[in-house]
Amino acid sequence: xxxxxxxxxxxxxxxxxxxxxxxxxxxxxxxxxxxxxxxxxxxxxxxxxxxxxxxxxxxxxxxxxxxxxxxxxxxxxxxxxxxxxxxxxxxxxxxxxxxxxxxxxxxxxxxxxxxxxxxxxxxxxxxxxxxxxxxxxxxxxxxxxxxxxxxxxxxxxxxxxxxxxxxxxxxxxxxxxxxxxxxxxxxxxxxxxxxxxxxxxxxxxxxxxxxxxxxxxxxxxxxxxxxxxxxxxxxxxxxxxxxxxxxxxxxxxxxxxxxxxxxxxxxxxxxxxxxxxxxxxxxxxxxxxxxxxxxxxxxxxxxxxxxxxxxxxxxxxxxxxxxxxxxxxxxxxxxxxxxxxxxxxxxxxxxxxxxxxxx
Amino acid sequence: xxxxxxxxxxxxxxxxxxxxxxxxxxxxxxxxxxxxxxxxxxxxxxxxxxxxxxxxxxxxxxxxxxxxxxxxxxxxxxxxxxxxxxxxxxxxxxxxxxxxxxxxxxxxxxxxxxxxxxxxxxxxxxxxxxxxxxxxxxxxxxxxxxxxxxxxxxxxxxxxxxxxxxxxxxxxxxxxxxxxxxxxxxxxxxxxxxxxxxxxxxxxxxxxxxxxxxxxxxxxxxxxxxxxxxxxxxxxxxxxxxxxxxxxxxxxxxxxxxxxxxxxxxxxxxxxxxxxxxxxxxxxxxxxxxxxxxxxxxxxxxxxxxxxxxxxxxxxxxxxxxxxxxxxxxxxxxxxxxxxxxxxxxxxxxxxxxxxxxx
DNA sequence: GGGAACTTGTCAATCGTTTGACTTGCAGCC
DNA sequence: GGCTGCAAGTCAAACGATTGACAAGTTCCC
Numbered sequence: 001x002x003x004x005x006x007x008x009x010x011x012x013x014x015x016x017x018x019x020x021x022x023x024x025x026x027x028x029x030x031x032x033x034x035x036x037x038x039x040x041x042x043x044x045x046x047x048x049x050x051x052x053x054x055x056x057x058x059x060x061x062x063x064x065x066x067x068x069x070x071x072x073x074x075x076x077x078x079x080x081x082x083x084x085x086x087x088x089x090x091x092x093x094x095x096x097x098x099x100x101x102x103x104x105x106x107x108x109x110x111x112x113x114x115x116x117x118x119x120x121x122x123x124x125x126x127x128x129x130x131x132x133x134x135x136x137x138x139x140x141x142x143x144x145x146x147x148x149x150x151x152x153x154x155x156x157x158x159x160x161x162x163x164x165x166x167x168x169x170x171x172x173x174x175x176x177x178x179x180x181x182x183x184x185x186x187x188x189x190x191x192x193x194x195x196x197x198x199x200x201x202x203x204x205x206x207x208x209x210x211x212x213x214x215x216x217x218x219x220x221x222x223x224x225x226x227x228x229x230x231x232x233x234x235x236x237x238x239x240x241x242x243x244x245x246x247x248x249x250x251x252x253x254x255x256x257x258x259x260x261x262x263x264x265x266x267x268x269x270x271x272x273x274x275x276x277x278x279x280x281x282x283x284x285x286x287x288x289x290x291x292x293x294x295x296x297x298x299x300x301x302x303x304x305x306x307x308x309x310x311x312x313x314x315x316x317x318x319x320x321x322x323x324x325x326x327x328x329x330x331x332x333x334x335x336x337x338x339x340x341x342x343x344x345x346x347x348x349x350x351x352x353x354x355x356x357x358x359x
Numbered sequence: 360x361x362x363x364x365x366x367x368x369x370x371x372x373x374x375x376x377x378x379x380x381x382x383x384x385x386x387x388x389x390x391x392x393x394x395x396x397x398x399x400x401x402x403x404x405x406x407x408x409x410x411x412x413x414x415x416x417x418x419x420x421x422x423x424x425x426x427x428x429x430x431x432x433x434x435x436x437x438x439x440x441x442x443x444x445x446x447x448x449x450x451x452x453x454x455x456x457x458x459x460x461x462x463x464x465x466x467x468x469x470x471x472x473x474x475x476x477x478x479x480x481x482x483x484x485x486x487x488x489x490x491x492x493x494x495x496x497x498x499x500x501x502x503x504x505x506x507x508x509x510x511x512x513x514x515x516x517x518x519x520x521x522x523x524x525x526x527x528x529x530x531x532x533x534x535x536x537x538x539x540x541x542x543x544x545x546x547x548x549x550x551x552x553x554x555x556x557x558x559x560x561x562x563x564x565x566x567x568x569x570x571x572x573x574x575x576x577x578x579x580x581x582x583x584x585x586x587x588x589x590x591x592x593x594x595x596x597x598x599x600x601x602x603x604x605x606x607x608x609x610x611x612x613x614x615x616x617x618x619x620x621x622x623x624x625x626x627x628x629x630x631x632x633x634x635x636x637x638x639x640x641x642x643x644x645x646x647x648x649x650x651x652x653x654x655x656x657x658x659x660x661x662x663x664x665x666x667x668x669x670x671x672x673x674x675x676x677x678x679x680x681x682x683x684x685x686x687x688x689x690x691x692x693x694x695x696x697x698x699x700x701x702x703x704x705x706x707x708x709x710x711x712x713x714x715x716x717x718x
Numbered sequence: 719g720g721g722a723a724c725t726t727g728t729c730a731a732t733c734g735t736t737t738g739a740c741t742t743g744c745a746g747c748c
Numbered sequence: 749g750g751c752t753g754c755a756a757g758t759c760a761a762a763c764g765a766t767t768g769a770c771a772a773g774t775t776c777c778c
Contacts, residue, residue, distance in 0.1 A: 003680060006696040008537060025498065025523060027734055038758050043736055051737085053756050072496040076444060077734030079435045080763045087478070087499075095460040096658060104454050108479055112490065117478045117499055119446070120467055131471065137431040139384065139764095140446075140476055164384060178367065244662055277662045299455060303603055303636045305664035321362060337365040386764060397728050402766055410767085412726050436764030439733045498734095 186222030247274025606633025
């Protein structure tokens with residue numbers, strides 16, 4: 001913690017002192033004055049209000065005036081009047097996880113396209129609930145997108161119940177919080193498992209995070225069902241969390257237990273990354289000694305060693321739909337949910353192969 | 360692109376229909392009424408205004424009323440009056456890059472601590488400038504933090520010059536945009552180079568991105584100076600960009616050119632990741648055939664194969680200071696700059712080793 | 719006992735938009 | 749020519765907070 005403050009030399013400062021001299025923000029009244037009409041008419045014309053009654057000539061004058069002044073309506077003033085902020089909140093556990101980064105990108109893009117800003121809230125240990133509730137209560141955002149796997153159901157329900165704005169869950173269902181956008185996690189897990197079975201693996205282990213989140217339960221169900229369907233043995237390994245550290249730990253335990261399984265299904269991209277590290281550390285060669293496949297795709301997979309085979313789910317589309325749903329709710333729609341059921345896609349890379357011929 | 364819409368059965372809907380029945384947001388007037396005073400007094404007491412003249416008993420009653428009603432001042436109304444939004448904009452090229460994710464995390468945390476929200480803007484191809492300018496012009500944010508390596512100097516200067524709020528550059532200097540917070544990139548690059556020299560490497564290649572950004576120039580200068588200082592040969596390789604793809608491409612070129620260099624200094628974490636991939640693909644063993652060290656540390660380094668040796672710079676501290684600087688400016692301080700000169704730290708992992716004994 | 723000086727509050731304007739209600743002028747119609 | 753009806757706008761009140769200016773009551777001092 002050390003830093004140097006650099007202040008500009010006074011004479012240089014003087015040279016450009018008036019920083020925004022005269023460049024005050026233009027208001028609707030400036031436009032009205034220039035166009036020679038009342039501000040209310042400017043508002044109606046610029047917003048294409050149905051009740052706007054202005055002659056074509058006047059409309060033209062107003063639009064011209066707005067253009068020449070570079071007028072941009074002040075969202076704060078408008079927000080006060082209309083009780084809207086045109087801002088959405090996005091709750092994420094963190095941004096290091098590439099999947100969440102993908103969600104954030106897609107959500108931001110879509111929000112922008114629909115004229116909304118996006119405020120991020122990553123989980124700050126211990127204070128999440130208060131932080132998020134305050135976002136809504138202070139009127140900072142019109143609604144919340146919650147992708148948090150870390151926040152408990154109870155907290156989420158309380159935030160939603162505070163009633164200061166709609167809350168949409170991303171790939172997670174919480175009793176009492178109706179609207180959600182979910183993926184077909186079961187199908188993704190099943191596709192991954194079927195791929196392993198197709199390669200000839202007769203016994204597959206799946207690493208799953210804590211069992212309370214319904215997302216993980218869906219993946220487990222898909223894994224088990226696909227195993228049964230293919231007629232192969234399945235083992236469920238519980239990891240302490242959903243991140244790389246938890247995946248590594250679980251994988252180490254698996255290796256030391258000398259299981260008969262010849263392949264691992266990682267229920268999360270990060271868990272897969274952790275398992276890859278564990279294999280390297282324990283001297284397990286992938287894919288020679290063991291195949292590994294992870295759910296969720298990321299650009300990063302190509303840069304791992306070996307490149308990791310994954311099953312990609314339409315995460316971006318989910319985020320996109322979630323933004324649309326949330327905006328619908330903000331605009332007064334009745335709650336509904338969306339299941340994004342675009343088919344998962346297998347990205348075969350270097351971490352899966354047929355099992356060693358028994359030896 | 361396919362999705363199923365799930366609407367709740369009507370009867371279930373009816374059961375919980377009044378969604379936020381009566382739970383309207385409390386205003387300052389509600390508090391005033393409950394405490395039996397004027398709203399203006401509530402405002403002054405709650406904000407500890409110096410002119411607040413209220414008896415201790417009244418203060419107590421006001422605070423009590425606010426507490427029992429769960430009153431939270433409406434930031435929009437307050438923002439209109441005070442011409443403030445208590446929101447900062449953060450401009451980043453993307454969130455996939457772990458370094459930017461670190462910046463985002465630290466900035467968000469600090470902003471929150473100081474009562475500010477953070478709106479993200481990741482570069483949207485071709486429209487960046489308009490997007491960012493609009494954020495300020497619409498009065499959505501009080502100021503901007505720009506960590507964009509993608510946006511040209513000209514664009515940034517125009518945004519800053521629009522004069523609708525201060526702009527702080529993160530680890531980049533732009534002529535005409537005074538305030539910036541920078542790291543000691545030269546020292547980081549020098550430390551990395553010195554480490555390689557210390558291991559016995561006599562010829563080191565450095566991969567750098569395009570030369571227009573001053574950050575990269577500083578790194579190159581540090582690299583070259585440290586090479587001279589250590590009396591070793593240095594080669595500069597130009598990459599097309601700063602990301603993993605560019606790093607990979609540059610490294611492939613390097614390998615095919617059969618350079619005499621026995622070690623690579625990657626000027627960016629992502630470039631290092633790309634180089635690692637290139638080495639794998641080209642059959643170059645790291646660290647046996649070649650050592651690799653990258654500037655900037657990330658948790659991810661431990662998960663790569665081999666784990667990548669890095670030099671960590673205080674990125675979080677930089678973001679933290681940048682938020683403080685921006686808020687200072689918003690509150691009327693004169694522009695200044697900060698150089699975070701905490702010493703870079705070497706994280707020795709598995710990608711560096713002494714060079715092969717000739718042959 | 720009559721100001722001066724505090725103390726404890728209240729009043730009303732304001733920030734920049736939006737929007738319901740109203741005005742004015744003109745055309746059309748019987 | 750007196751009415752209705754419409755087109756083209758204007759007026760003024762919100763939204764919820766902050767803040768400069770003022771008012772009423774009390775204390776204090778000579």
